[in-house]
Amino acid sequence: MTLPTSLPILSMIVFLPLSGAIALLFIRNANQIKWLSLLICALDLLLTILLIHNFNPNSYDMQFRETHQWIPSLNIRYSLGVDGISILFVLLTALAGWVSVLASWRAIDYRLKEFMIAILVIQTTMLGVFCALDFVLFFLFWEAMLIPMYLIIGVWGGERRIYAAFKFFLYTLVGSLLLMVGIVVLYFAGGKTFDILALMEKHYSFQTQLWVFLAFFIGFAIKVPMFPFHTWLPDAHVQAPTAGSILLAGVLLKMGAYGFLRFSLPMLPQASQYFAQMMLLLSVIAIIYGGYLALAQDDLKKLVAYSSISHMGVVTMGLFVFNVRGLEGGILQMFNHGITTSALFLFVGLIVERTHTRSINHYGGLMKLIPVYTTFFALFTLASLALPGTNAFIGELLVLAGAFVDYKAYAALAVIGAMLSAAYLLSMFKRVALGAVTNINLSHIEDVNARELVAIVSLAIFVIWVGLYPLPFLNLMHVSVEHLLQQAEGVQGGLQGIVPP
Amino acid sequence: MNTDAINQSLIASLPEIFLLVAACLLLLVDLLLKGRRVDLIAGLSILIVLAVATITWVLEVHADYDSPVYNNMFVADPYSVFFKMIFYIATVLTILLSNNYLKLEAEAHGEYFVMLLFALCGMMIMASAIDLISIYVGMELLALSMYVLTGFLKQNERSNESALKYLILSATATCLMLYGVSLFYGLCGTTQLNGLTDALTSAELTTDPAIILATLFLLAGFAFKIAAAPFHMWAPDVYEGAPTPITAFMSVGSKAAGFAVLLRVFVQALAPLADIWLLSFGIIALATMAVGSLVALVQNNIKRLLAYSSIAHAGFALLGLVAGGERGVTSVMLYLLIYTFMNLGIFAVVVTMKREQYANELISDYSGLSKQQPVLALLMLLFLFSLAGIPPTAGFIAKLYIIIALIEAGYILLAVAAVLFSAIAAFFYLRIVMLMYMREPIRDSSLNQPFVLRLSLAITGIATLGIGLLPAWFLALASAAVLSTFPTFLS
Numbered sequence: 004m005t006l007p008t009s010l011p012i013l014s015m016i017v018f019l020p021l022s023g024a025i026a027l028l029f030i031r032n033a034n035q036i037k038w039l040s041l042l043i044c045a046l047d048l049l050l051t052i053l054l055i056h057n058f059n060p061n062s063y064d065m066q067f068r069e070t071h072q073w074i075p076s077l078n079i080r081y082s083l084g085v086d087g088i089s090i091l092f093v094l095l096t097a098l099a100g101w102v103s104v105l106a107s108w109r110a111i112d113y114r115l116k117e118f119m120i121a122i123l124v125i126q127t128t129m130l131g132v133f134c135a136l137d138f139v140l141f142f143l144f145w146e147a148m149l150i151p152m153y154l155i156i157g158v159w160g161g162e163r164r165i166y167a168a169f170k171f172f173l174y175t176l177v178g179s180l181l182l183m184v185g186i187v188v189l190y191f192a193g194g195k196t197f198d199i200l201a202l203m204e205k206h207y208s209f210q211t212q213l214w215v216f217l218a219f220f221i222g223f224a225i226k227v228p229m230f231p232f233h234t235w236l237p238d239a240h241v242q243a244p245t246a247g248s249i250l251l252a253g254v255l256l257k258m259g260a261y262g263f264l265r266f267s268l269p270m271l272p273q274a275s276q277y278f279a280q281m282m283l284l285l286s287v288i289a290i291i292y293g294g295y296l297a298l299a300q301d302d303l304k305k306l307v308a309y310s311s312i313s314h315m316g317v318v319t320m321g322l323f324v325f326n327v328r329g330l331e332g333g334i335l336q337m338f339n340h341g342i343t344t345s346a347l348f349l350f351v352g353l354i355v356e357r358t359h360t361r362s363i364n365h366y367g368g369l370m371k372l373i374p375v376y377t378t379f380f381a382l383f384t385l386a387s388l389a390l391p392g393t394n395a396f397i398g399e400l401l402v403l404a405g406a407f408v409d410y411k412a413y414a415a416l417a418v419i420g421a422m423l424s425a426a427y428l429l430s431m432f433k434r435v436a437l438g439a440v441t442n443i444n445l446s447h448i449e450d451v452n453a454r455e456l457v458a459i460v461s462l463a464i465f466v467i468w469v470g471l472y473p474l475p476f477l478n479l480m481h482v483s484v485e486h487l488l489q490q491a492e493g494v495q496g497g498l499q500g501i502v503p504p
Numbered sequence: 505m506n507t508d509a510i511n512q513s514l515i516a517s518l519p520e521i522f523l524l525v526a527a528c529l530l531l532l533v534d535l536l537l538k539g540r541r542v543d544l545i546a547g548l549s550i551l552i553v554l555a556v557a558t559i560t561w562v563l564e565v566h567a568d569y570d571s572p573v574y575n576n577m578f579v580a581d582p583y584s585v586f587f588k589m590i591f592y593i594a595t596v597l598t599i600l601l602s603n604n605y606l607k608l609e610a611e612a613h614g615e616y617f618v619m620l621l622f623a624l625c626g627m628m629i630m631a632s633a634i635d636l637i638s639i640y641v642g643m644e645l646l647a648l649s650m651y652v653l654t655g656f657l658k659q660n661e662r663s664n665e666s667a668l669k670y671l672i673l674s675a676t677a678t679c680l681m682l683y684g685v686s687l688f689y690g691l692c693g694t695t696q697l698n699g700l701t702d703a704l705t706s707a708e709l710t711t712d713p714a715i716i717l718a719t720l721f722l723l724a725g726f727a728f729k730i731a732a733a734p735f736h737m738w739a740p741d742v743y744e745g746a747p748t749p750i751t752a753f754m755s756v757g758s759k760a761a762g763f764a765v766l767l768r769v770f771v772q773a774l775a776p777l778a779d780i781w782l783l784s785f786g787i788i789a790l791a792t793m794a795v796g797s798l799v800a801l802v803q804n805n806i807k808r809l810l811a812y813s814s815i816a817h818a819g820f821a822l823l824g825l826v827a828g829g830e831r832g833v834t835s836v837m838l839y840l841l842i843y844t845f846m847n848l849g850i851f852a853v854v855v856t857m858k859r860e861q862y863a864n865e866l867i868s869d870y871s872g873l874s875k876q877q878p879v880l881a882l883l884m885l886l887f888l889f890s891l892a893g894i895p896p897t898a899g900f901i902a903k904l905y906i907i908i909a910l911i912e913a914g915y916i917l918l919a920v921a922a923v924l925f926s927a928i929a930a931f932f933y934l935r936i937v938m939l940m941y942m943r944e945p946i947r948d949s950s951l952n953q954p955f956v957l958r959l960s961l962a963i964t965g966i967a968t969l970g971i972g973l974l975p976a977w978f979l980a981l982a983s984a985a986v987l988s989t990f991p992t993f994l995s
Binding site: 072073074075076077117139142143146147149150153154157158164165168169172173176177180181183184187188190191214 | 874889894896900904908912920931934937941942975979980
């Protein structure tokens with residue numbers, strides 16, 4: 004099915020959840036609220052698939068563009084568009100929204116309407132972040148996301164939810180305010196425009212690039228989160244309800260990496276190369292340190308949260324090795340991580356919903372009790388540790404292959420991280436699913452029902468698909484990545500005189 | 505003065521004249537009604553303000569009257585019109601908030617509204633004054649009305665105390681300012697703003713120690729009016745003690761009037777002395793933000809908290825003045841307009857929370873509000889996030905524009921400091937959101953929400969969200985007002 008060119012498809016995708024949230028205000032019945040939210044997310048997902056179907060992967064240009072004047076005196080416009088990179092994250096976001104509504108079906112037992120509204124609003128803001136082509140519009144979505152997320156963690160979270168919500172909000176706020184200063188500096192340096200594409204075309208003095216890079220770095224690194232800005236993440240993940248964790252891990256963390264990808268690399272190429280060593284070092288620290296911390300956890304959610312830090316280290320590593328393989332691997336790994344970690348949080352959520360404990364020691368022998376659950380759990384655990392044949396294998400392999408070109412030491416260290424992730428994930432799986440049933444309370448546990456299976460399968464499809472046949476995904480982004488690399492390396496010739504690495 | 509000049513002067517100041525006459529007549533009406541129909545007085549005063557707004561607007565459209573009148577003491581230029589519109593909005597909303605509040609306090613008297621109109625007139629004169637003497641006249645008219653209004657709850661000790669405190673401290677600050685004015689007169693031979701600029705640029709005065717002293721005296725006097733640190737001490741006590749609608753009025757109206765004068769006097773008239781006051785304002789702005797954001801963290805009374813919050817916001821707005829230039833002044837004006845809506849909105853919630861027996865002013869009184877009053881809580885959330893500067897609310901646009909002005913002028917570190925302070929400030933706004941949404945209610949909620957309160961909540965709520973989403977028109981308005989009034993920026 005082809006789309007008429009006049010159809011504002013991106014605006015529809017972005018604002019469909021918001022209009023759904025407004026519609027929810029007038030509904031009282033709990034079942035209707037759930038079904039409407041699900042319907043909205045399903046429609047959004049369908050629209051996204053339609054978008055990808057109509058996307059031309061042979062061009063790095065932004066497609067499906069929409070541009071309207073918004074604040075003319077400052078040259079701020081309402082401008083949307085997607086290229087081969089951002090379209091993947093639009094898909095990921097739509098998928099995460101669908102899964103998180105399914106995951107909240109029974110888990111949210113009070114103030115359901117407000118919860119679904121928050122989920123849908125956050126959906127709009129995240130989709131907006133990936134589609135925005137104007138810096139102020141981007142920042143608006145980026146920052147507005149804080150409000151619903153703060154409420155999701157703070158209202159529906161665990162016992163220390165208020166602390167976690169504050170920490171999440173303030174951490175991210177400080178980062179994004181510095182990001183705002185950086186954006187405004189770039190606005191003046193780039194000839195008074197907030198147009199992201201126009202800003203990419205300009206060249207900035209090395210001095211400007213350095214400072215703006217640092218401001219962006221703090222904003223994005225907190226979101227990723229990179230070591231040493233990661234401390235908000237375990238708290239937020241552990242306290243957030245399942246849907247909150249899914250959105251956090253699935254999409255929110257990607258926003259930080261997307262920021263590096265979309266802004267730091269092409270706009271500040273010299274500074275990006277100047278700081279590449281630092282970024283790689285921090286990535287490696289995150290990979291190994293996050294892995295070690297995960298190894299020591301007894302709390303299921305904490306374990307997945309720390310593994311997230313470790314796996315996002317792989318992503319940032321791929322972004323800063325400056326070759327096509329590394330970049331494609333990093334981007335694919337962002338997508339993969341969004342799928343597998345969302346799934347792991349979903350599985351933790353499903354089991355905690357049934358047993359009300361997150362402690363690994365309280366489990367054991369789930370394989371005998373709930374085989375369907377355990378089978379899929381095994382799939383995602385293996386995917387997360389990058390077993391060949393699963394999606395993360397492709398991503399990690401590409402990143403490591405990319406890193407080996409110029410940075411053999413970092414690549415070697417990253418392999419340690421991969422081993423660590425095998426260690427903690429397999430030991431978690433063993434303690435939870437294998438062995439004898441030690442906990443008597445587990446004996447009446449139910450296996451997954453049809454609704455949960457739908458959520459699980461919609462994620463599992465991508466694990467296998469990307470794992471066995473990643474080409475469509477790589478093709479989607481390939482041209483855009485090459486263009487990005489050109490932008491990031493366009494100055495390489497001129498750079499050698501400036502930067503002593 | 506010939507007849508033409510007199511006519512010109514009368515027409516240019518028609519809004520003020522009409523307002524004063526109408527307010528005096530209203531006083532008589534109240535007397536004739538023997539204070540029985542306070543609702544009527546409130547309604548009439550709203551009509552008067554709307555009429556004055558119409559007159560101002562008509563005069564503005566027929567733009568033949570924006571040259572200085574009254575021998576260069578008064579001007580009705582687009583800049584003053586912009587500020588007057590802010591004052592009208594503030595006054596109308598304050599009247600809407602007051603009616604029910606006064607009844608609950610059993611202090612419903614017609615004079616209250618008349619005093620409010622006099623205060624409005626004072627602010628209008630301040631916005632239009634282009635002579636230090638006429639500025640003083642406007643300031644005093646405003647201040648005298650505010651003393652009375654602050655102490656309007658006769659039976660309430662805190663109200664009386666705050667009125668007295670306000671009177672004494674404000675009088676001291678006025679003295680400082682007058683001293684500065686007299687020094688300027690002695691050095692430059694004029695009190696007219698244009699004359700001051702000419703005298704300062706032509707003569708070798710800028711290094712004279714007396715000129716430094718004069719500038720600082722003037723600065724201190726004005727800083728008091730906008731409650732900038734270290735002249736902010738009065739604000740928390742007065743804000744806490746005054747009737748809540750008056751607190752709201754002071755935090756937006758008087759503050760905006762103070763800024764109107766500040767911008768005109770410093771950015772325009774004393775521009776040759778920028779070396780002296782620029783650094784002082786930079787320091788004052790930082791100190792004000794620091795005091796406001798940090799001390800607000802430990803407040804338990806919502807009015808006190810909002811007092812510190814308004815101090816912090818004054819600090820942020822001052823940064824626009826430091827940035828200077830067309831964009832700097834525009835950013836301050838936009839900030840004040842947006843602040844008027846969001847702050848009056850939050851005060852509208854505070855007034856709505858008020859009950860007959862119980863002030864409901866502690867922050868903990870907001871616990872669980874989202875369960876009892878979901879709509880009210882949602883509006884409060886909107887205003888709080890707007891004050892914190894989170895998009896898509898108007899507060900974000902206000903802050904963004906100040907930051908843009910600062911960075912354009914090259915003050916990047918100041919911009920970084922400003923955003924860090926606003927991150928600190930976000931904490932105490934978040935705390936209220938947390939209480940509303942994440943705690944259980946501690947007492948039952950049978951709030952009385954008359955139509956006028958709902959109306960003012962609706963107006964402020966729509967404006968806070970609307971300006972956030974579509975700020976272009978308001979920005980253009982402020983920018984046009986600045987460009988036509990500060991011709992020096994055009995070059």
